[in-house]
Amino acid sequence: MIQLLAIPILPLLATVAALGLGRRLPWAGGALIVAAIALSLIGLLLVPDGTAISAIWFESGGYCLTVGLEVAPLTRFAAIIVAGIALGVAIYSLGYMAGKPNWPRFFAELGLFVGAMLALVLSSSLVLLFAAWELVGLASYLLIGFHHEEAGASAAAAKAFLMTRIGDVGLLLGWLLAVAATGTTDVEALVGAIGARQLGPSVVAMIAFLMVAGVVGKSAQLPLTGWLPDAMIGPTPVSALLHSATMVAAGAFLVLRLYPVFAAVPAALVLLLWIGATTALVAGLIATAEMDLKRVLAWSTASQLGEMMIALGLGGPRAATFHLAAHAAFKSTLFLAAGVVQEETGTGRLDRLGGVVRALPLTGVIFVLAALALAGVPPLSGFWSEEAILAIAVRHGPGMALLLVLLALLAGIYIGRAAAAAFLGGPWKRIAGKANWAMRTGMALLALVTAILGWLLSDGLAAFLPFPIVPEPEIGWRLCAVAAGLIGLGVGAGRARRSSAPTLGSLPAHLGAGLMAATAAPARWVTRLGRHLDLFEAGLDKCVRGLAIAAEALARTAQSAERSLDAAAGRTAGAVWRLACDTERAEALGFGRGGDALAAGIDTGGERLRGLQAGRLYLYTLALFVWAGAALVVGGLMVWL
């Protein structure tokens, strides 16, 4: 369990360490990365089959998003390829990057690349697979643009990122659809649901076609091939890794991982077949005309991946897996050798190279070995995998078999031309002497893998893969294919000895230029559309801004109205207050003073009346008599009247 978890996490941890402490570590953290990848590889070999870690990330509304890793025969096989190739490339990088500016950053990004790819191949959940897929894209973006100060590097990085992103949208929609259909991101659940025919055929078809878009973007198939040759601007170890085991392999691996999904939709496989066939043919033709060693290899990668797609489309995932492994081995070897050539001579152009083998015998031998493997010469790895694809094609029909023979011929021509133009003939004598033991070790390691992988594959190492075994093709076809490869090598090398000009005339070069233009044109349209959208958005923005300003003015008006209402209310309250004050004063003055006056009046009245109380007895008596007399008079008058 812990071992399984450690496999993808170790390179990522090493990345963090290299990023933080890189300058203080030996080889700027490179040794750490190498050690982490080596440990991952050992862990992969030790972890028993069927080991799985799965955790629920979160549940929401009936959807269960899981993250998990799983060691199954296929995922272990792919992860071993990734870790093995990455180990060789990382050792090579120790020498290649030594002393170059920013090398801690390089190793950090390399670790991220490898860790993400390991997580991708080991993932048992679609969401983790997608996250790792995007991380791989991010790491490749960073690495392609590593020399961002060089002209075109950042443009190439952005191109790679954006073109793969077009396909990634397909993958994203595809797995979201799968989640919507199955309620979980578990790969096994999806495969099981499709096996049990629980999902509607249209849903499965939709998932498959959307995933094909992701595969096309990541594996640089037509029409999204344009980024692959441009990605050559990155450091050579990056190209070696990107073109073999980590980046472009992800597309083919996705089809292998979800093969039951694609197998349930024959139309998707047919689409893959034709995309692969077209790409293989077109990219192979263009490769014969390229003048840059690394670009030849880049087009070759697209072509070889096309062959894998052909194998997948024809229903031969086993052959595709073989070819994925074999191609990863020989293509990384070719790139590492090409990197040595470029470092030593300072150029990668075929018309300026030549005769390098005399100065760099080991590199020359290794390059030629890998080139022979690419051309399908027995007993090297390419022979076995191409033969497996041929077996599928033969079973399908002679047309497909002829196409594969033609592809073998093309492969022989372009790699023969590249090898001959770079290493043979020519008067090149001077070399810079930069190649050191680390570069040689990495290169030799991968060359060894290239040489012996075929035996391992044929010897039943991959017998545990969960795909049906296809019987070997008839001896005639096998001879045909090998002969085509050898003839191609002979033709390419022979023409290149005389001139480094394109072997098959200038037509493929025009094809390449046209293809690049064709992929650039939609990009330009998209840019223009984007600019229009930008204008539209600006207009919309202005509109919204106007609305906001109007709303603000309205609010201000309302505020002032409210303020005036408030003031009016204040005035009213003030008036009421004053009225109350007046009332109070009136009360105080009026009633109080009135009361005072009354009291004073009563007081004075009392004072006056007091005078009556004279204390004179005679006055009282007199008043008594006067009163009695008056009463008598009044009474008499009343009686009389």
Place this chain on the structure above:
Amino acid sequence: MSVPLTPYLGVAAVLFAIGVYTVIAQRSAVMILMGVEVLLNAIGLNIIAFWRFTAPADYSAQIFAILVITVGAIEMAIGLAIVMLLYRQRQTAEIDSYADLKR
């Protein structure tokens, strides 16, 4: 010959007038008490005269006359007693000097 009513009333009116004057004009408390006695007797004379000439069969007038005489006697007794006490306290019987209730 019998005396008619009018002379009785005249004598009574004169007595009353004398009494009023005495009560009003005299300063001595004793004299005032005597004026009051004259007033009471004038009233008694009037009562007897009217009884004799208007309703000789009715005896209520005689009772009134006796009441008036009794009241006069009692009044005299109490009044003189008060005046005696006042005289002892103030050494004077002048009615005007008894003005203590007036501030």
